Amino acid sequence: MKNAAHYFLYTFAIFLTTHSVKPAILASEVTTEKRPNVVVFLVDDLGYMDIGANNPDCFYETPNVDGLSQSGMRFTDGYAANPVCSPTRYSLMTGKYPTRVQSTNFFSGKRGGTFNPAPLNDNMAVEEMTIAEVLKEKGYATFFAGKWHLGESEEYYPQNQGFDVNVGGYSRGGPYSGNRYFAPFKNPQMEVESPEGVHLPDRLARDTAAFIEEHKNEPFLAYLAFYSVHTPLMGRPDLVAKYKEKAASITGKEFAQEEQVFGKAVRKVRVLQNHAVYAAMVEAMDQAVGKVLQQLKDSGVEDNTIVIFTSDNGGLSTSEGTPTSNLPLRGGKGWVYEGGIREPWIVRYPGVTKPGSISAEPICSIDLLPTVASAAGAEIQQTVDGIDIRPALEGGTLDRDALFWHYPHYSNQGGIPGGAIRVGKYKLFERYEDGRVHLYDLDADISETNDLAEKMPERVEQMRKRLHQWYHSVDAKFLQPKDGKQPWNPNAM
Template identity: 75%
Template structure:
């Protein structure tokens, strides 16, 4: 038999050659299929808890009054961050940063929507909607073929065009303009939430309903990449807990002695400002445990659906624990202040990330991270090259065990908070944090490694460091076009940087 050489195939073509070509073709086909499976983007589940303080979970505070076994187990299975932050000391701005990877000051979304409280001065102008030209994390993942789901508190726009179902989420359960469960029977059904198509049976508990909906979405979509964002209304006011858990914690609180409150600085108003110094609020504890149970239900569904090893899980909060107002249900000590304050108690949050195959179980990181980092990190994991500019960084190298380059983190809160905090800004660089007050321009410098409680002001001792950090903070103000306090009536002109 004569053989000839094909210009496309540099080996003889005959019975043997044909068989060899078939084997190579089959091998190539299998390789393509294997690579397609190997590089399937990971699923993503984000838990965002409203008003949960850094010290409210057992993983961060072994002496916590609250019991959070499921969240603690999540921390044991992934990486826990000791220096994780929210981009703002109140909710809507941080939610903006989580969705966009950008500082909220860029769009004047610097207070909860729509907080316009005045003090000595009028607050800075406030945008009450996440602009429609902002690209959200859900839109980024949807472009990669993800099924997307939202449940819980949204609080990022006043009307329906701003709601989750119009910002990249296929499904929205309960997210709209309100910042709390203020309709119906609040945390218990009937909820009368306009973004819940089906009402729960009477007495159903809101965190459990949201967890069930999330679990159902996971099971319905376990065979494709999915993104589930469970943004609890818990543990925001109104303070309401399940009766069985409230009774449990009442009994536990009865065994704890000590003063529950201490004095905090008075920013405005006539009443002395107090801060909770002891965790023993039974109703709040019941709300924390119910949230933890809901987290456990969703994590359990990942296991039951066989996708736990293919799913990135992130757990965090939108601002610090409520310690100085509205019942002051929790203590953030040793962190100073709480929700509404630019002290650590208002911005340092629980942060846990579990990325199977990348994060080693039970690892601890003291690298400062922030809510602006969520979008770039998840986009990187999903293989998406971002078209838009973001302020956050990709945390995947950190999750692998490498260090991130040093950077500055910034805060800008030109408002008078419901919780008594002062209008101010801050910058953190390494162990040092500079706080600037917007009423008069005073600055404070703290070494967080040595003084986590921010009680020892070092500004007078380190004038050069103060000047350098303040210069960078003011440069950042210009970069994000930050707005500041305004004159109130015919009163004095406020300080301007």
């Protein structure tokens, strides 16, 4: 009974907090046009193959996310702007390639390998116009919950980047304080602590739902950036028990050897989904998504709310417990192979997306801001690299010639420093240590095992030239010398 009373006081305090927040623009300054609300679900480290909508044989159960897919549009070729978290989060907020602002690794990842990494900007400048600030100018109430990881001190936190409310977003890349995924969280950006044992995904979903209910009569942005399914690997005991029982009947090879990048340790990659704790984390996230989606219905705003679901990089398959398999995609988080950058992307835009539709148009994190801004009738007063993907949402095609990636670092997961360009069905991958290139036909070879570089030299030359032009246009930085050894330099070509 004590915990129940405590939880009532906690939720009531959240209600009061959101109730006291008002948009920066007075109601009299906002047009009477009914603008769509926006809900963004960003799941940390969730791989493309980690949801049932993308993977019918998925070990993890994700009925709410799958249901969202059936009510909106699922993208088969959706990407993260970078194979690790902070750069992609920067892109989602600003519409920019992380290379343009030299934020090309997680904040602050400066691991060296054979060579030193490229210089790293590890704060998102307060001068950046974020998705929250763009929408606030159109009268939106704005809310953030969960993982931020875009700056080292409070001046860079969500409340100073356009969000009226911030629940739990600060410098850390995971839930590393308190009891981590279980209360007490001891998170410095949670004004109200939860009763002991409350699960973090549920806490964040409840706060998001409370905000939606309180602001249902005005346009709002609710941005729920789960800490899940990032390490530490911790699941609700009931769900862990469920998946241990489910895994007991699964047999087969769990691991295979992965390409060695540096160091003497043998690196393995998971090839079988059967990790009970990770499965429990995925399902708990899905339940939290369901709670927020139900609130949209209960608040009567479902038919005027754009819902976007995505991730920040590929699933953990080669390090940090190697809890998931991305097969048939190669690699995972920290790798510029498809397993590290191809993401779940689902968009439900009432009146625009056809329920249960599928698009193979390549989209990326850089497209979130321009798409949402266009839907809200807002102008973006800064350089962006992304485009409004509404034509794809309507079932058409996009006017885009290429997508680019640039990761001049040694990842925690063993990934290769390198860059890539995708043009149509072809993807060219360039290694930064020695300048070797590989060419893949993604339509015929999603696993990136059949290198076509020697067979198609003209295409390699054409795509490499385009990639290097992009490097120049965004002032890309590359690996640095170490111990007198010089890395390959694309600028010398």
